[in-house]
Amino acid sequence: MELWFTEEHTPNVRFSLKVQAHLFSGESEHQKVDVIDTVEFGKTLLLDGLIMCSEKEEHTYHEMMVHVPMTVFPDAKRVLVIGGGDGGTVRELTRYKTIEKIDMVEIDQLVVEVSRKYLPTMSCALDDPRVTLYFRDGIEFVKEKEAAYDLILVDSTDPIGPGEGLFTKAFYADCYKALTEHGILINQNESPFYEIYRQNMMKAAEKTREIFELSRVYTFYIGIYPSSLWSFGFSSKGLDPVLDMKPDRFEALNLDMHYYNTELHAGAFMLPTYVKKLLEE
Amino acid sequence: MELWFTEEHTPNVRFSLKVQAHLFSGESEHQKVDVIDTVEFGKTLLLDGLIMCSEKEEHTYHEMMVHVPMTVFPDAKRVLVIGGGDGGTVRELTRYKTIEKIDMVEIDQLVVEVSRKYLPTMSCALDDPRVTLYFRDGIEFVKEKEAAYDLILVDSTDPIGPGEGLFTKAFYADCYKALTEHGILINQNESPFYEIYRQNMMKAAEKTREIFELSRVYTFYIGIYPSSLWSFGFSSKGLDPVLDMKPDRFEALNLDMHYYNTELHAGAFMLPTYVKKLLEE
Numbered sequence: 001m002e003l004w005f006t007e008e009h010t011p012n013v014r015f016s017l018k019v020q021a022h023l024f025s026g027e028s029e030h031q032k033v034d035v036i037d038t039v040e041f042g043k044t045l046l047l048d049g050l051i052m053c054s055e056k057e058e059h060t061y062h063e064m065m066v067h068v069p070m071t072v073f074p075d076a077k078r079v080l081v082i083g084g085g086d087g088g089t090v091r092e093l094t095r096y097k098t099i100e101k102i103d104m105v106e107i108d109q110l111v112v113e114v115s116r117k118y119l120p121t122m123s124c125a126l127d128d129p130r131v132t133l134y135f136r137d138g139i140e141f142v143k144e145k146e147a148a149y150d151l152i153l154v155d156s157t158d159p160i161g162p163g164e165g166l167f168t169k170a171f172y173a174d175c176y177k178a179l180t181e182h183g184i185l186i187n188q189n190e191s192p193f194y195e196i197y198r199q200n201m202m203k204a205a206e207k208t209r210e211i212f213e214l215s216r217v218y219t220f221y222i223g224i225y226p227s228s229l230w231s232f233g234f235s236s237k238g239l240d241p242v243l244d245m246k247p248d249r250f251e252a253l254n255l256d257m258h259y260y261n262t263e264l265h266a267g268a269f270m271l272p273t274y275v276k277k278l279l280e281e
Numbered sequence: 282m283e284l285w286f287t288e289e290h291t292p293n294v295r296f297s298l299k300v301q302a303h304l305f306s307g308e309s310e311h312q313k314v315d316v317i318d319t320v321e322f323g324k325t326l327l328l329d330g331l332i333m334c335s336e337k338e339e340h341t342y343h344e345m346m347v348h349v350p351m352t353v354f355p356d357a358k359r360v361l362v363i364g365g366g367d368g369g370t371v372r373e374l375t376r377y378k379t380i381e382k383i384d385m386v387e388i389d390q391l392v393v394e395v396s397r398k399y400l401p402t403m404s405c406a407l408d409d410p411r412v413t414l415y416f417r418d419g420i421e422f423v424k425e426k427e428a429a430y431d432l433i434l435v436d437s438t439d440p441i442g443p444g445e446g447l448f449t450k451a452f453y454a455d456c457y458k459a460l461t462e463h464g465i466l467i468n469q470n471e472s473p474f475y476e477i478y479r480q481n482m483m484k485a486a487e488k489t490r491e492i493f494e495l496s497r498v499y500t501f502y503i504g505i506y507p508s509s510l511w512s513f514g515f516s517s518k519g520l521d522p523v524l525d526m527k528p529d530r531f532e533a534l535n536l537d538m539h540y541y542n543t544e545l546h547a548g549a550f551m552l553p554t555y556v557k558k559l560l561e562e
Contacts, residue, residue, distance in 0.1 A: 004295070011299070012320035014285070018293035039293035040475075060553070193504050194321075221502065221510050221553070223474050228509035229502050263551040270548030272341070272502070272540045 005036055007051055009226035010194050017041065017224075023118055028110035030162045035118045041224050043119055045086055047111070047157055054224050058088045058122055059258035064220045064268070065232060066092035067250065067260045069151055069184040072239050074249040076150035077101065080178070082138035082166065083188075084155030085111030087123035093153075094125040095255055102131045103149075105138040107162050139165045145178035152179060154187040159200055167200065169207040172235070176211050185235040189217060192275040193227035201231055205279055208235040216241055217279055218268040220259070234269075242266050286317055288332055290507035291475050298322065298505075304399055309391035311443045316399045322505050324400055326367055328392070329442055335505050339369045339403055340539035345501045345549070346513060347373035348531065348541045350432055350465040353520050355530040357431035358382065361459070363419035363447065364469075365436030366392030368404035374434075375406040376536055383412045384430075386419040388443050420446045426459035433460060435468040440481055448481065450488040453516070457492050466516040470498060473556040474508035482512055486560055489516040497522055498560055499549040501540070515550075523547050 003019040017038040024035040034046040042055030053061060066089060070076060077100045081089050085106040093102050104126075106112055112133065115123040126133065134141060142152070152175050157163035165171055166187075175185045189204050191197040201217070208215040212235035219231045234241045247262035271279070284300040298319040305316040315327040323336030334342060347370060351357060358381045362370050366387040374383050385407075387393055393414065396404040407414065415422060423433070433456050438444035446452060447468070456466045470485050472478040482498070489496040493516035500512045515522045528543035552560070 010321055013299070014295075014297040016295040016297065040291055223508045223510065227504045229504065257554045259553045259555060261551075261554045261557070264553055267548035267551030270542075270544040270551075272545055273538045273542045274540060276542070 005038070007049070007226070010196070013194075015226070017044070024114055026110060026114070028108050030108045033108075033110050033114050035114060044224070045115065045119060048161055050158065051224055052157065053086055053088065053122070055119070055121060057222055057224055058086070060220060060222055061230075062088035062092045063257055063260035064218075065089055065153055065155060065186055067257070068218065068232070068234065068241065068265055068268070069153075069186050070096060071247065071250040071262060071265055072236075072241055072245045073150060073182055073184055074098070074246055076184075078149050078180075079103070079151040079153065080105070080142070080145075080149040082142065082152065082154045082156065083107075083163070084153070086115045086119055087112070087126045089153055089155045090128070090131055091122060091125040094128045094130065096253070100130060102128070103134065104131060105134045105136055105141045107135070107137050109135040139171055139174070142171070142174045142178050147180050148178050150180050150183050152183070152185045154185070156188045158190065167204050169210065172208050172211050176237075179237065181237060182239055183237060184239060185212070185233070187233040187235070189231040189233040191225065191227050191230050192219070192278055193229050197226060198278060202278055202281065204233060208233050212236060213238050214240060216269060217271065217275070219271060219275065220268055242269050286319070288330070288507070291477070294475070296507070298325070305395055307391060307395070309389050311389045314389075314391050314395055316395060325505070326396065326400060328438055331439065332505055333438065334367055334369065334403070336400070336402060338503055338505055339367070341501060341503055342511075343369035343373045344538055344541040345499075346370055346434055346436060346467055348538070349499065349513070349515065349522065349546055349549070350434075350467050351377060352526045352528065352531040352543060352546055353517075353522055354431060354463055354465055355379070355527055357465075359430050359461075360384070360432040360434065361386070361423070361426075361430040363423065363433065363435045363437065364388075364444070365434070367396045367400055368393070368407045370434055370436045371409070371412055372403060372406040375409045375411065377534070381411060383409070384415065385412060386415045386417055386422045388416070388418050390416040420452055420455070423452070423455045423459050428461050429459050431461050431464050433464070433466045435466070437469045439471065448485050450491065453489050453492050460518065462518060463520055464518060465520060466493070466514070468514040468516070470512040470514040472506065472508050472511050473500070473559055474510050478507060479559060483559055483562065486514060489514050493517060494519050495521060497550060498552065498556070500552060500556065501549055523550050
């Protein structure tokens with residue numbers, strides 16, 4: 001018997017993975033949570049039937065979310081992670097000895113429980129003494145904060161279901177308020193490739209541009225995501241993601257990386273022409 | 282009734298496209314040739330059942346093959362295209378008024394005939410007076426040439442079937458001999474992502490490095506290809522793909538581009554860490 005998992009990237013494109021075992025299936029009050037073990041990508045987390053991360057590639061996503069802002073603002077000490085229940089973003093953050101405090105606000109406790117059990121290579125740093133977990137709505141949490149974080153990382157799902165409110169202008173404005181003077185917001189910004197994701201990318205980029213002094217988009221490559229071309233937003237109160245980066249500070253840490261490096265950091269902001277045009281519209 | 286075309290990217294990963302019509306199916310002495318009309322990617326050429334190019338994305342591939350070397354060596358006048366039966370590479374070349382002579386050597390006349398009929402947006406420049414078509418084996422053709430071309434573009438299939446000989450060290454050595462003093466070779470270099478393509482990329486990069494004074498790899502993003510992360514090799518007798526590029530010369534032409542721009546040109550050579558490591562091995 002062969003087991004295959006199929007995700008519809010669009011109604012006209014299907015991506016199928018051979019599955020060795022369906023390790024977990026459960027449902028919280030927020031969403032359906034599954035873990036499958038795939039031959040090509042290793043253990044893979046699904047939320048509402050959509051692929052979130054896989055063992056083979058999660059480093060790419062989490063490195064690009066954490067090390068891009070940390071290389072621009074290496075003195076960041078207090079960090080807020082919204083979402084990120086698999087723990088990969090927190091794991092990358094804990095590699096910086098200089099970070100003093102990491103608050104992670106995940107709406108769905110089941111995601112963290114499942115990740116602790118089935119995805120230990122991602123969740124391994126959630127017990128770091130600098131980490132505090134809040135099982136709450138990130139939107140409400142950030143509303144209460146003012147100049148509290150040097151870095152806010154929105155490690156969210158797509159703007160449907162629990163992730164929807166994390167793509168609103170009001171939320172980005174609350175993040176601005178919650179950031180310190182040199183603070184940086186990184187947000188999951190969908191993909192420029194297929195139409196529906198493209199619309200979400202353009203809308204999120206427009207909203208952050210209206211609130212922050214500086215807001216740019218960078219791309220990276222995730223083979224298991226729809227189209228494989230993905231983007232994050234980089235928004236700040238003035239720090240430029242390329243001109244202000246401190247490659248020497250990053251290099252001095254001598255961290256072993258899978259995907260990120262300081263050359264690629266700059267390259268990720270050099271966008272294909274059609275993506276530039278979409279963002280200018 | 283729904284029609285779907287499925288390509289196995291690996292034995293464990295399948296990519297499926299909804300098809301509106303199967304426009305052509307035929308077989309030459311070299312390979313099977315099909316054209317399908319897909320909902321998401323438009324008309325798509327298949328050789329031996331593998332996707333070669335689609336209307337939606339072909340500009341990315343052809344722009345990255347042509348404009349990267351042309352921005353480094355804008356005075357190139359004589360160009361050899363090996364393969365490239367769909368015509369997209371030749372079309373991009375003919376946009377330069379300064380190019381005087383384009384020889385295209387395609388082993389399979391059927392590919393050109395099919396492209397002329399079903400893919401006119403790609404094949405539209407094959408009748409340019411500067412273009413000479415040779416329906417011959419590119420390996421034999423290039424053996425006979427010495428210091429004859431400023432640019433050689435190997436627009437080939439995978440290293441199985443008719444494309445196999447275009448991935449050998451002997452062929453790259455013949456290309457070296459066929460190039461002029463400042464000549465550049467661009468070769469289709471597979472993908473760093475899935476294991477089998479990765480092996481081919483590493484081998485091709487090693488072979489060109491042994492022959493040319495300078496040989497680098499650059500990547501770009503094609504949503505319809507296995508893994509979507511693809512690479513070309515840039516080999517030269519000394520010209521550096523980034524340090525020697527002349528962005529002003531390119532900008533002065535004011536060409537309308539889908540994917541390429543001179544910022545992205547530099548960014549494409551900034552590789553993810555795991556790709557850099559593969560190429561150092």
